[in-house]
Amino acid sequence: MFFLPNLNQGGAEKVIATLANELNREKFLITIVLFEKEGHYLNLLKEDVQILELNTKRIRFSIFKIILTIRKHRPDIAFLGWGEIAAFISPFIPFIKKTKFIARETNVVSEHVVRKDIRFFYRFYNNFHKIIAQSNDMREDLMDQWKVKPHKIIKINNPVDVEFIQDRMHSDEKLFSDEYKNVLAIGNLSQRKGFDLLLKVFSHLKNEKIKLTILGDGADKEKLIQLKQNLGLDNVDFKGIKKNPYPYLHQADLFVLSSRYEGFPNVLLEAGVCGTYSLVNNCPGGIDEIIQEGINGEICPIENSELFAKRIKESLNEKKDTEKIQESIINRFAKEKIIVQYENILTAITND
Numbered sequence: 575m576f577f578l579p580n581l582n583q584g585g586a587e588k589v590i591a592t593l594a595n596e597l598n599r600e601k602f603l604i605t606i607v608l609f610e611k612e613g614h615y616l617n618l619l620k621e622d623v624q625i626l627e628l629n630t631k632r633i634r635f636s637i638f639k640i641i642l643t644i645r646k647h648r649p650d651i652a653f654l655g656w657g658e659i660a661a662f663i664s665p666f667i668p669f670i671k672k673t674k675f676i677a678r679e680t681n682v683v684s685e686h687v688v689r690k691d692i693r694f695f696y697r698f699y700n701n702f703h704k705i706i707a708q709s710n711d712m713r714e715d716l717m718d719q720w721k722v723k724p725h726k727i728i729k730i731n732n733p734v735d736v737e738f739i740q741d742r743m744h745s746d747e748k749l750f751s752d753e754y755k756n757v758l759a760i761g762n763l764s765q766r767k768g769f770d771l772l773l774k775v776f777s778h779l780k781n782e783k784i785k786l787t788i789l790g791d792g793a794d795k796e797k798l799i800q801l802k803q804n805l806g807l808d809n810v811d812f813k814g815i816k817k818n819p820y821p822y823l824h825q826a827d828l829f830v831l832s833s834r835y836e837g838f839p840n841v842l843l844e845a846g847v848c849g850t851y852s853l854v855n856n857c858p859g860g861i862d863e864i865i866q867e868g869i870n871g872e873i874c875p876i877e878n879s880e881l882f883a884k885r886i887k888e889s890l891n892e893k894k895d896t897e898k899i900q901e902s903i904i905n906r907f908a909k910e911k912i913i914v915q916y917e918n919i920l921t922a923i924t925n926d
Contacts, residue, residue: 575649576606577640577659579633581613583815584762585732585840586680590655591615592733594623596913601921607643609636614817637662644673650924656680658687660705664698674923678706682858684719685835686766696720703923706730708838709860728919731863733912734843736904743848745821754785754809755890758826758850760819760841761833763792763812768832768855770794770801771876775832777805778883784890786810787826789819823848827890832876833857839864846870846903849896853882853889869895870902 576594581587594604595618604623611627619625628639633656640663644652653676654660660677667675677699680686687693699705699722707713707729716722750756761767769788776786786807788798791814802810816822823829829845829852836859843864845852852871854861865871872889876882 575644575647575651576604576653576655578606578655579609579636579659580611581606581608581615581619583614583817585837586655586678587613587615588840589678589732590653591618592735592909593913593916595620596733596909597920598917601917605647605649607640609633633659633662637666641666641670644670649673651676651920653678657683658692660702661687661692661695661699664695664701667698667701674703674926675701676704676706676919676923677702679708679712679716679837681837682712682715682835684715685858700726702726703926704728704919706919708732709863711858711860712837715858730915730919731860731907731912732838732840732843733909734840734847734903734907735909736847739820739844739847742818743820743824745825747821749822749825750787751785754783755827756825757784757786757828757830757886757890758789758822759786759830759832760789760823761831763788763790763795763798765794766834767792768834768857768876769798771834771855771879772830772832773798773801773805773807773810775876775879775882775886776807776810778880779886780807780809782809782887784809784886786830787822788812789814789816789822791815820844820848823850826850828853828886829871830886831855831861833859835859836861842871843903843907846899849900851889851894851899853885855882864903864907866902870899 576590607626609628609630628636630636651674655678657679705727707727713727713729823845829850831854835857838860854873855876856873865873874882874885
């Protein structure tokens with residue numbers, strides 16, 4: 575049983591949907607339990623994936639519904655797909671017998687979780703039988719800051735569905751103007767994603783034929799639009815959420831990741847599969863595990879906005895090897911390679 579709030583477009587949701595579709599059916603029967611039965615990825619699930627709905631909107635209100643669902647259905651494995659949900663469930667694990675519990679952490683916890691009431695629950699994280707960390711940064715943070723025992727933590731990078739992306743990345747529609755070199759950024763419009771830092775970078779590029787397109791929505795949308803106006807940035811467009819962002823990734827001249835921290839950003843994998851070079855902020859969250867300098871991208875501190883702007887200009891004028899960019903990601907993170915790692919862990923934990 576996988577547990578998530580919904581299957582809207584997001585990194586955790588995408589990974590769980592991929593696992594649900596791809597796990598070996600000779601070994602696993604799959605159920606996804608959602609707080610609300612909604613989201614883009616519902617339409618992409620295979621027919622044999624069972625969906626249960628808890629009919630609740632808030633994580634806190636879901637705790638006892640999750641526990642009752644586990645007690646009722648007695649799954650071999652309860653897989654908590656969001657870190658905060660896992661944290662709230664962790665104190666109750668010792669009271670539920672015969673089910674093994676796995677948490678999949680979604681971010682570097684000490685960066686992401688700031689509320690004291692939520693941080694309190696991470697004291698019980700060692701109750702999980704295994705915890706999936708997507709990157710070395712996440713693994714080290716769990717051990718150093720939260721005292722999780724090393725043998726509990728398994729590092730598994732995120733999978734990327736190469737065929738799915740490449741089937742959807744071609745479009746007859748021309749999405750960008752030939753008048754400009756086109757830079758793309760994608761993500762939730764929140765403080766974590768650092769779009770305010772990226773707008774400051776583009777304040778140094780006002781007089782260049784370089785345009786920034788941002789895909790996404792979120793709580794900081796109005797703030798960012800106001801910042802754009804204050805900085806006089808006519809070379810920045812907010813395009814909202816796109817159900818299929820892959821043609822944008824494929825047609826862009828450069829992808830930029832401006833995040834203050836990450837878990838293991840799927841969008842960097844997707845940019846690589848689309849053959850687009852990435853310029854990435856030097857932030858925690860597996861960036862150095864994805865980026866192979868000068869091959870599929872490079873890392874640069876975005877707080878130095880002038881330097882970052884300079885590297886955007888330089889990178890846009892450098893010839894890139896699309897095939898090498900794609901190979902760099904596909905050879906390491908294709909779903910077939912990652913699913914095997916998950917299957918091994920799920921099989922081992924049921925045999926313990």
